[in-house]
Amino acid sequence: MPAREYDAILLTGFGGPEGQDDVIPFLRNVTAGRGIPDERLEEVAHHYRAFGGVSPINQQNRDLKAALEAEITARGLGLPVYWGNRNWDPYLADVLKDAHANGHTRLLALVTASFSSYSGCRQYREDLAKAIADAGLEGKIEVDKVRQYFDHPGFVNPNIDAVLGGLRELAAGRDGAADGDAAPHVMFATHSIPLSASDASGPREGLPDGTPVATGEAGGWYAEQQRAVARLIMAAVAQEFPEAQWSLVYQSRSGAPHMPWLEPDINDAIVALPESVTGLVISPIGFVSDHMEVKWDLDTEALETAAERGLAAVRVPTVGIDPAFVSGLIDLVEERHATADAPDGAERKSLSDLGPWQDVCPADCCLGRELRPVVAQAQALA
Known part of the structure; x- marks a missing residue:
């Protein structure tokens, strides 16, 4: 999209x-319209x-807001x-009312999700449009998304x-074992x-x-x-840790058991690691900040699974406010x-052959309102 002036x-x-006291009301917001009883929401609430x-x-996000302002x-x-x-105070519609009252009419949205999916991109666009309507600001305020x-x-x-820090921490804990004996594994975890x-x-x-590209694996x-x-991360750490292997694993699966989801689950993947693996780094690559799925699914369940296997494991930080x-x-x-200094906007940076990604996605991109899982949405990004 052409660059334009924004005011907030x-x-x-x-x-x-x-x-x-917020937990069940919050989960009701997330699953609104789905008819999920509170008893089932308690399965996530724990x-x-x-x-x-x-x-x-x-x-x-309060910390991130302050860092962005600086x-x-x-x-x-x-x-x-x-x-x-989307789902808890401060609600988007209320914030847009405040912005408009302060004279701001053209906003650029920074969304706390970096990958393409319905819940990570398209749904945010839908929620922003709904918030504008709920605030009674249609035709009075514009919100674009990065x-x-x-x-x-x-x-x-x-x-x-x-x-790299996680691999070094594992190496330091090996009591001076020779680097050649190390066989660390990095699991990149995503929802x-x-x-x-x-x-x-x-x-x-x-x-x-314009070069056509197939998405390869599932x-x-x-x-x-x-x-x-x-791949970018592992290429960067290869000079210091050439023996490190990696895999993409998944977490937080829920919903109907008969519905196929992305696999393997991180806990199953940990159990299946070969005995030659000397240590595990868990990178929550799918998330930009710590939240309940990181604290519970990784810091609690996945680290417990690694401990039961007798495997040294480190969960490394999300990008947070780096x-x-x-x-x-x-x-x-x-x-x-x-x-005035950059009327066409700044350079569009990307490190992979896939980017930089498009500003506005095609109409058929990340379709999925009817595909949204019920309980998983109560956990997603929360």
Whole structure:
């Protein structure tokens, strides 16, 4: 899309509960219209209750908002940052009302999801459109969304640093064993989704130059983008850890048992690792910040599975508010934001052959409202 002037930034998140009393109302919001009884929602709620009913995601977004504001000030962009959620306070519609009351009519949304999928991209667009309507601001306010940024240096490089740090931590714990004896494995963990949804994810005609590209293994563009990032990371750590192997694994599978989902589950994959593996690094590549699925599915269940196998394991950080990630998000703003010094926007950065991704997706991209799993959505990105 051509660059244009914006007058504010909208940090757009999923939302999460911040106390025990919030948990069921939050899950009701997530599953609204699906007729899910509270008894079934409690099957997910116990994950939150184990942490006092608090998902870390809202505080992470408060911290990210502050970091974005500092980076915007440092670059002299003069754009205020608003923050709104799909499913919990602050709600998108309320935030848009505030922005409009403050005189802002053209916002650029930074979404806290980097890969192509229904819940990670298209649904955010739908929710933004609904929020504008719910706020009574149709024709009065515009909200555009930045592109998927899975292979932007601001996302990839902090993940390289995190995996490298995890491999070094494992090596330091091997009591001085020779590097040649080490056989570490890196598992890149992401949210599982139904195969029907993954196969519909992110269709596009080809590379930016028009070269046709097949998505290769199962999972559509959703999985292909994550494999591309994993390859970039492993190529970067290969000089120091040439023996390290890797795999893309999935977590948080739920919904109807008969529906095929992306596999393997991370716990099954840990159990199936060969005895020659000396240590495991778990990289939550599918997420930009810690939230309940990271804290429960990885820090609790996956690390317990590794311990039961007697395997040393390290879960490395999400990009969170890493300065490079924050800087990369503002790079995405500058791609789209026309200024006197850069009327056509800034350089579009990407590290893989797949990018830079399109600003606006095709009409048939990531179809899936009818494919959304019921309970998984109660956990997704929360």
